Amino acid sequence: MSDSSKGSKKLWGGRFGDTTSHITEKISSSIHFDKVLYRQDIRGSMAHAKMLNAIGVLTDDDYKNITRGLEDVRHEIEEGTFEFSTSLEDIHMNIESRLTEMIGDAGKRLHTGRSRNDQIALDLRLFIIDACNDISLLLKRLILELVTLANREIDTVMPGYTHMQVAQPVRFGHHMLAHAWALVRDLRRLEFTLSSCDNLPLGSGALAGVNYPSDREMLRKELDFSKIIPNSMDGVSDRDFALDFLYFASMLGMHLSRFCEELVIWSSSEFSFIRLSDTVTTGSSIMPQKRNPDIAELIRGKTGRLYGDMISLFTVMKSLPLTYNRDFQEDKEPVFDAVETVMLSLEGMIEMISSMEVNSGRLKETVYSNFSTATDLADYLVQKGVPFRQSHEVIGNIVRYCENEKKDFFSLKLEEMKKFSDKFETDAVDVINPETSTERKASYGSTSKESVKNQIKMLQKILEG
Amino acid sequence: MSDSSKGSKKLWGGRFGDTTSHITEKISSSIHFDKVLYRQDIRGSMAHAKMLNAIGVLTDDDYKNITRGLEDVRHEIEEGTFEFSTSLEDIHMNIESRLTEMIGDAGKRLHTGRSRNDQIALDLRLFIIDACNDISLLLKRLILELVTLANREIDTVMPGYTHMQVAQPVRFGHHMLAHAWALVRDLRRLEFTLSSCDNLPLGSGALAGVNYPSDREMLRKELDFSKIIPNSMDGVSDRDFALDFLYFASMLGMHLSRFCEELVIWSSSEFSFIRLSDTVTTGSSIMPQKRNPDIAELIRGKTGRLYGDMISLFTVMKSLPLTYNRDFQEDKEPVFDAVETVMLSLEGMIEMISSMEVNSGRLKETVYSNFSTATDLADYLVQKGVPFRQSHEVIGNIVRYCENEKKDFFSLKLEEMKKFSDKFETDAVDVINPETSTERKASYGSTSKESVKNQIKMLQKILEG
């Protein structure tokens, strides 16, 4: 319980007359969400204390006490025995206050040469770095599932779509790998985010640097950063790294929404291309026949919160003068929400993909019955010397004829075809076979078997690297 | 604790083989946030039971048991003894399941003639209606504070700005009421939202209506709706009312961000127009002189989450086919977040405005020293027969002369003025007085004292109405 109802006297209260009001504490407290930063905050304080000891600001005894005390605090938090206080506002003050309770005056010396402004900039960077590393593993696992699936279904041919209309035959694996390549780009964005985070802000002080000869190079090494932020005002004003993360998350969300849209459509009885596992579908409390692709829908829907999280922070930052402004308190919840959403979505995707059944019979039926090889047939006439524009028109007319007669290419007789062009010979039948069509694709990156296998190898290399 | 780790057999499980996976439960459960709907859910169930009893579907005994049972459930939730279960997914199933535990088979009959699709549409509407009513009170209190302040400072004159440059003298109260009028528009949007919510969805069933002769007119009256949704598919597909609320909230957030921006700037030492109370400012743990306008900054920053909440739901809804899709689970958290944010922000504004000191001396100094009456001086020459364009140029030149000589209008001698135009007479000095300037404003809605008083009366009438 907080003592907020009676208002509270703060550590910074020297020049203040009245106490803070109840509503002020309610709005300005962030401990209910920023407590998830406790590990990063303690890690940063450990490194800071070590550095203060090295430059002679903290005695060896103080340093030892602080280290031990911080470990005890972490233990209390992880055990659930730590009492968080709203009137202590944030995770930094909660930990410092408890530390001082435990070890006395040494705790008060820990804050020498830093301010909450550079402290929170550090904590949030460390948090995002940790999150990116976790996310990277899941992202790679999902890519691996797609590679595995593509390999397993290497011989399955399906209709490729443009405009949701059957366009040309493609390999099922080729389609799966198109999604995998999008995820590889997400990995690149994740790495970009990591490198954005990889700059030490600690030592920037409130905004101007500090009056102590802080050894920021030592801090950098202790905390595993590659670089030190060279401008203290920038150090406390910059939230680009958080936006980079939210952008990564929005892009990933968008990619997953496209994939899930397909899974939902393919699960419809009209398509019946796949069967999602019972473990990722749910029924209806009313309609006994339903098998709903809830997980795919939920992941698709979660794109909304990812876009929203990004727009939130972009809005907060718009027109804010340098340096630290309290508006920055609003930078954390979008990040926390996006981390959790991304992790959940990736786990859900892995579960769906790994347990999904592909209905290759239905795929075959569809690719055979939708004139998917009309382009091949047009190319056939081109080879026989017909200019492409004319050949395109001929095939267009055949399709129209078939639709009127309720026929597909395979039920056409040679005589019927010859009515449209006398160039047709018996070998035309090979051309309308969707399965040989994929093998006629001769360009690098095409849907041919060799190309799909090549992609699988490339992706395996990326996953290993 | 949920039983989710072992997977769980669901009520809808008839046609399913495998149990739901752990990750599926984690993604698809909404009980951790939708439990705030318990009051609305119970209220809806009460009305539904009453209607089922009236049309003979529930016996009197069943109806009595259900009513009593639902009251007990509410009591348990409010006492904190209710055990929410993740595997029961949502608030509806949690309540129904506990009810059945308590009262037996009658509990199972409650769901007759409705589905979760129309049930959640009802709950969310009721929740937003309740929230709007609470918010309306706060909004009116804030307007009242502004009216009170405008009245108190009726004689305080300040610089009015365009482009953050001193433009013309205005009354402080006039400026405050400009914000009040924006909030009056927000009241209108709140009423629009209320009327969007004010349509009963219950009775739509899963999507097609129900096989029972539900008395929806009776439900409408019981639940205080004005209208019944005339299309069952629309009844379960429509989330416009939630977007209307999020739009209202974004607009309010935008208005408050503009106001808070001014409060922050006016609190700077360079402006020093106002002094925010100690109760809404905070100090720095490092810099002893600081008095930071945190609450104003936080409210300004919270605009970000309101825009984000709105974009979240707009994104979710984009391209969703009819009718209910599971993506809809993502409609609630943005609404809950926005309700809380709006309430907090309004409470914070009320506290700031009611306790703020206006530095009328500093305002006077500023409005006297910035050529704020240059336009009046130009009008003076016009009255003496000089065409406006020429008069504008004359005054422009005088301003330039003053800046070079480091003078203001009041330190100009008549001889100096006459160098720019021989039309200047001794009465010109009246014209440069910022305080008489406001009274020269002769148009309806202007910054004159009478006009400000008139606005105060109009606003009081609105608040009463």
Place this chain on the structure above:
Amino acid sequence: MSDSSKGSKKLWGGRFGDTTSHITEKISSSIHFDKVLYRQDIRGSMAHAKMLNAIGVLTDDDYKNITRGLEDVRHEIEEGTFEFSTSLEDIHMNIESRLTEMIGDAGKRLHTGRSRNDQIALDLRLFIIDACNDISLLLKRLILELVTLANREIDTVMPGYTHMQVAQPVRFGHHMLAHAWALVRDLRRLEFTLSSCDNLPLGSGALAGVNYPSDREMLRKELDFSKIIPNSMDGVSDRDFALDFLYFASMLGMHLSRFCEELVIWSSSEFSFIRLSDTVTTGSSIMPQKRNPDIAELIRGKTGRLYGDMISLFTVMKSLPLTYNRDFQEDKEPVFDAVETVMLSLEGMIEMISSMEVNSGRLKETVYSNFSTATDLADYLVQKGVPFRQSHEVIGNIVRYCENEKKDFFSLKLEEMKKFSDKFETDAVDVINPETSTERKASYGSTSKESVKNQIKMLQKILEG
């Protein structure tokens, strides 16, 4: 051609030394887009001149000359002979300058008692009012097309979906009217926007009101406003009405995206529910068989620009202090873009709906083969005394059996059904008929024929009203 390359001396240049730079003119000129406001600007100036004449500021001669001159300017613009100049910045200055060229000094007197700040606020309101009126007509035409279609296909039954899975049989017309009701809500939002616009800003001056006894009541009547803005600072600061329009447009875009998504999916060969007319589909330059639903896709895609337009203006407004700031120049292009997008989208929808063929045979086939009446069958057992939860499970098991045996409900023999429950009798076959299912829906707003007819009547009344 503008004279911008050499920089230009402005009318407001009295106190300025250097001329404006080239890039300044390029950024700050708005004439390339705000010229579409010419009609509103001239209309406002006409009313303003009339009022100035009435209060004795303009002589009868001046007034006559101004009126005639403005008509000539309008004529020039409509004939395409008017030369717009970038260095004159905006539509107001372009028109005023040309007017003065034409009629001399009287032109210079027109600007008495107003500023560009209240002038643009007026023009933009008038523009949006005009646009709303045009849009309202198109919106009603689209609703009418849906009503007509619903009426024509009153006997067509189709599968209703939740989660893109066949849920229950619904009438095709019921589905169409679900969209119509969403559009009716859009009409309400359009009316709200109109009422937001319906407040006269003219007479607010630069921000403080004007030194002239402007007869704003006369202006109000002349320009057909219901109300006068009672606070001059609010009059030049408020852009809520533009956001209201952009919100309306985003909501409409969202509704259309849902509808178009369905049209795209229904046009796929797998669904084949409808056939869009040749006039709204296009082919491929490569694939001769393609018939792409481009218009539906484009309208769906245009949702993006509508959301973007709204977010643009919300971002501009965030944290802007009162009153007029030059950032406001960015308020117009989103509005113009949204007006055009909405008009185009509605015209496209009307064309698509009015020329669309419904494939009722395919709809029937789908609704018959997907266990769409499983709920009815469960209700059947309930009527025979089986508790609903048990009955739900029985039907779930039958569905599973059918799927394994590749059967549908209609090929089941009574003996087979009796294996699952001995309550089944020969009358069960009536219950599984999708067409009678819609008629069993007994609740107001359901998918029964009577209910659809009732909706048609209600909508016709709204369209007439």
Place this chain on the structure above:
Amino acid sequence: MSDSSKGSKKLWGGRFGDTTSHITEKISSSIHFDKVLYRQDIRGSMAHAKMLNAIGVLTDDDYKNITRGLEDVRHEIEEGTFEFSTSLEDIHMNIESRLTEMIGDAGKRLHTGRSRNDQIALDLRLFIIDACNDISLLLKRLILELVTLANREIDTVMPGYTHMQVAQPVRFGHHMLAHAWALVRDLRRLEFTLSSCDNLPLGSGALAGVNYPSDREMLRKELDFSKIIPNSMDGVSDRDFALDFLYFASMLGMHLSRFCEELVIWSSSEFSFIRLSDTVTTGSSIMPQKRNPDIAELIRGKTGRLYGDMISLFTVMKSLPLTYNRDFQEDKEPVFDAVETVMLSLEGMIEMISSMEVNSGRLKETVYSNFSTATDLADYLVQKGVPFRQSHEVIGNIVRYCENEKKDFFSLKLEEMKKFSDKFETDAVDVINPETSTERKASYGSTSKESVKNQIKMLQKILEG
């Protein structure tokens, strides 16, 4: 003029009965905006033709004719004699059609082995690459202006702010470089975008690859790409590169909005920190004294359109199934708008910064009169042995005393200070000097002169590199 009013027969029209409707042409034509891609389209066609010639699909004569013809087309477009046709839909068809008019059948052979799907993916990538290179130069020039300004004002000290309250003295140059470092991060994002674009899509065909042995490696070299897209479906579905650009632009816009916000505030008479040049300020047509910082406001406002552009495309992409969908037509205008906005904004910033005067006298006055060295004074007591928390309170009390007595630190007598703590000695006066305060900052990245000089060197190296 287009022939759209009568409807038109298309090249892809083989299977179509009716002609396209007027509204369809209006919605689906993109030539009015995509014509800016003509250079990229022609460059891509040149490379494609060369490759087709190399693999024997085009004869040497055809190739020569095509090359010459394309150069003629480009010439016509640049001369303004090219007639764009709406009924030819887009830039690709307009150019191909004109080419064929000029050179006959060879023109029809150019489209062999490609489709508009991979063609537009290529054109847009090339366009963004070109734009990024232009933007990079402007961005570097702006950074250079900031470095130059920081260097020039190396000895100017100003108040550093947190929460818009004076916090600690900083060098003006340090503040300028904080913005420069943000722009350096934008350069990194620009490079990321370039690397996203740097993957050849041509050769992907409609979606499945092509039936010709396209030499994509040759295309890659001809068109200066580093890599080839390894999956043809991904090649036509991926728009990440465009989002990367829009994200870069939004981030830059956000950075500039923060900077411009400061310029606007600093230009207010209350701050008077800087004087923007007459070339980038404007006056008022009404108020002769005004000098408005329009360019800073406009750039700040343009952030709105950049955020809007990004959200537009993110919305378009949400839930789109693979591969090409016509919604993609909406990907170009946001990109074109953002390119133009970014270029204009950067040019405006360069003009403002390079011509801005810094009012060092006013800065000095402000930093001297706002207790900006309170932290230093607290540190002074710490050095005299007072614990920091106590010292913080002492100084807080002194500040409060000064405010009540209307004094600043410099008018305090030693006796007065001693009343608060007997540790104060005559050397305390050194500590309250804001100018020596900056030099006491001992940490890397601080606001000391050496640190600012070091940053200047680092930035110069980046600009050279």
